[in-house]
Amino acid sequence: MAAQGSSGVKNIAKIVAKRVVSAFITLFLVSAVIFTISGLLPGDAAQELLGQSATQEQVEALREEMGLNRPALVRYGDWLTAIVKGDPGYSYVANMPVSQIISTRLPNTLLLAALATLVSVPLALLIGITAAIRRGTTVDRSLNILTLSLVAMPEFLIATLFVLAFSVKLLWLPSIALVSPEATWSETMRSIALPVLSLAVVVVAQMARMTRAAVADQLDRPYVEMARLKGVPFPRIVLQHVMPNAVGPVINAMALSLSYLMGGAIIVETIFNYPGLASLMVNAVTSRDMALLQSCAMIFCAAYLAMMLVADIVAILANPRLRA
Amino acid sequence: MISRIASGVRTMPLSGQIGFGLVVFWLLAAVFGPVVAPYSVGAFVDDEVFAGLSASFPLGTDYLGRDVLSRVLWGARYTVFIALAAAMLAVFIGTSFALLASLRGGWTDELISRAMDTLISIPSKIFALVLVAAFGSSLGLLLVITAITYVPGNFRIARALAMNLVALDFVQVARARGEGPVHLATREILPNMIHPLLADMGLRFVFIVLLLSGLSFLGLGVQPPHADLGSLVRENLTGLTEGALAIIVPAIAIATLTVGANLLIDALQKGGRS
Numbered sequence: 001m002a003a004q005g006s007s008g009v010k011n012i013a014k015i016v017a018k019r020v021v022s023a024f025i026t027l028f029l030v031s032a033v034i035f036t037i038s039g040l041l042p043g044d045a046a047q048e049l050l051g052q053s054a055t056q057e058q059v060e061a062l063r064e065e066m067g068l069n070r071p072a073l074v075r076y077g078d079w080l081t082a083i084v085k086g087d088p089g090y091s092y093v094a095n096m097p098v099s100q101i102i103s104t105r106l107p108n109t110l111l112l113a114a115l116a117t118l119v120s121v122p123l124a125l126l127i128g129i130t131a132a133i134r135r136g137t138t139v140d141r142s143l144n145i146l147t148l149s150l151v152a153m154p155e156f157l158i159a160t161l162f163v164l165a166f167s168v169k170l171l172w173l174p175s176i177a178l179v180s181p182e183a184t185w186s187e188t189m190r191s192i193a194l195p196v197l198s199l200a201v202v203v204v205a206q207m208a209r210m211t212r213a214a215v216a217d218q219l220d221r222p223y224v225e226m227a228r229l230k231g232v233p234f235p236r237i238v239l240q241h242v243m244p245n246a247v248g249p250v251i252n253a254m255a256l257s258l259s260y261l262m263g264g265a266i267i268v269e270t271i272f273n274y275p276g277l278a279s280l281m282v283n284a285v286t287s288r289d290m291a292l293l294q295s296c297a298m299i300f301c302a303a304y305l306a307m308m309l310v311a312d313i314v315a316i317l318a319n320p321r322l323r324a
Numbered sequence: 325m326i327s328r329i330a331s332g333v334r335t336m337p338l339s340g341q342i343g344f345g346l347v348v349f350w351l352l353a354a355v356f357g358p359v360v361a362p363y364s365v366g367a368f369v370d371d372e373v374f375a376g377l378s379a380s381f382p383l384g385t386d387y388l389g390r391d392v393l394s395r396v397l398w399g400a401r402y403t404v405f406i407a408l409a410a411a412m413l414a415v416f417i418g419t420s421f422a423l424l425a426s427l428r429g430g431w432t433d434e435l436i437s438r439a440m441d442t443l444i445s446i447p448s449k450i451f452a453l454v455l456v457a458a459f460g461s462s463l464g465l466l467l468v469i470t471a472i473t474y475v476p477g478n479f480r481i482a483r484a485l486a487m488n489l490v491a492l493d494f495v496q497v498a499r500a501r502g503e504g505p506v507h508l509a510t511r512e513i514l515p516n517m518i519h520p521l522l523a524d525m526g527l528r529f530v531f532i533v534l535l536l537s538g539l540s541f542l543g544l545g546v547q548p549p550h551a552d553l554g555s556l557v558r559e560n561l562t563g564l565t566e567g568a569l570a571i572i573v574p575a576i577a578i579a580t581l582t583v584g585a586n587l588l589i590d591a592l593q594k595g596g597r598s
Contacts (some may be wrong), residue, residue, distance in 0.1 A: 029442040037458050152582035156541050157575040263449040285457040300450045318488050
């Protein structure tokens with residue numbers, strides 16, 4: 001790291017810039033996909049909103065107001081520029097601006113995701129590194145079966161089991177996560193403890209598996225064998241030789257598996273009645289609120305792409321061949 | 325065939341054997357379950373709702389006093405059959421595109437790969453939600469929607485496998501012989517990637533079971549009067565506060581199916597490597 005030449009830095013900057021541009025192009029294409037699918041079978045949004053009893057003139061007037069009479073490509077262009085400017089449009093179902101609906105929900109989901117990350121990362125590191133350094137032992141095999149089973153477990157089973165254990169049997173925690181702005185910090189923590197735990201368990205399994213793979217990969221390298229032959233004690237090999245080299249791949253694995261937060265949040269927020277963005281999106285599907293649905297989908301996709309990008313960049317920075 | 329499977333299972337680690345047992349159990353339940361179910365699926369058979377275990381209702385009753393065992397056996401049929409068909413469809417579409425991309429190469433490959441890369445950048449549940457909002461959720465649509473959601477993932481794997489094979493001598497020779505693209509794809513390439521492809525289909529099956537039951541759990545999947553295992557969890561959610569069996573049994577049914585399939589695939593892949 002210390003002996004980094006300026007050409008190496010330039011090289012990395014160039015690769016990173018390329019990835020950032022590529023991520024934005026992907027996001028642009030994703031927006032086209034989402035807009036196309038959600039606008040493909042509009043039935044007739046105006047007709048649907050007004051119901052069967054509306055007169056032809058009323059429907060026509062609303063169609064005009066909603067801009068449904070313009071060509072699809074023009075509508076897409078307008079929608080995209082508005083979103084880039086930070087104005088995702090108007091929800092005719094809820095009768096208020098989409099930005100207003102989202103702004104009350106987004107912080108809740110961010111809090112949930114942040115806390116779940118805080119719980120899951122240390123746990124995954126512990127499980128992953130333990131499994132890797134005890135490769136082939138019973139410990140490793142049991143952890144493998146445990147994480148393999150957790151990965152395939154439906155999120156609502158995990159959440160249900162937590163509710164049964166902590167709120168039905170033990171009566172420790174509430175099973176419904178009501179979050180109000182007036183609640184004190186400790187009240188809020190208590191009410192979102194179960195959603196956070198459930199979400200953390202959902203992501204921890206995948207994260208631990210990828211961490212194990214990353215550390216195990218380093219343990220196979222010749223420099224580990226060299227250190228062993230020199231008589232360096234194994235704990236020191238792991239801490240001083242393996243871990244610094246594994247940091248890049250491990251962070252990469254973390255970022256990749258945090259993308260499981262999105263899918264997990266949808267189920268977890270719904271089961272606990274948590275007022276977040278994911279449960280909002282589910283409601284938007286039920287009420288066929290396309291404007292709201294498109295915005296929620298775009299936020300989730302942007303967050304997902306951002307995490308992939310972070311994973312990518314960390315992998316690039318960690319690759320010593322690119323630093324030459 | 326049967327003896328080969330038997331010897332394969334015997335040499336597997338215990339976790340793989342358990343997985344094999346669970347998968348076989350649920351396949352049998354999906355095929356024969358409704359035949360052996362003690363009650364009709366919609367029958368109100370008990371006055372007591374959320375009843376516990378009893379001789380006449382081995383797994384208790386649900387929120388309307390229907391037999392949980394019978395409903396789970398029927399639900400398993402929906403879950404297993406839809407997911408199996410969707411997994412096959414996903415692999416069929418994904419692999420067809422992969423073969424096309426690898427044989428044509430050039431800008432055809434560029435174009436298909438770019439499109440698939442875009443689709444894979446949309447988290448699967450988000451993608452499925454948008455599709456359900458746009459098209460609805462009849463049984464046939466659910467099958468297609470869950471399949472489409474996992475096409476890009478299969479495409480990636482299949483393309484990587486096919487690209488390696490296309491470069492090999494025997495494919496080049498067949499090409500020089502003047503064989504058409506259909507022959508190249510089905511006779512030369514496909515037979516040599518069938519094992520990893522089947523393992524991937526197994527994984528897609530697990531993902532699709534989870535996605536489908538997740539959608540049904542949200543009330544956006546299988547609609548009444550039909551009910552898959554996810555719908556059963558949803559409709560009994562009011563029993564959660566009393567820890568009703570009617571909510572735990574279908575949830576565990578899904579978990580044993582997906583965990584079993586995952587353990588089996590893991591064992592098969594490890595066996596294939598050594």
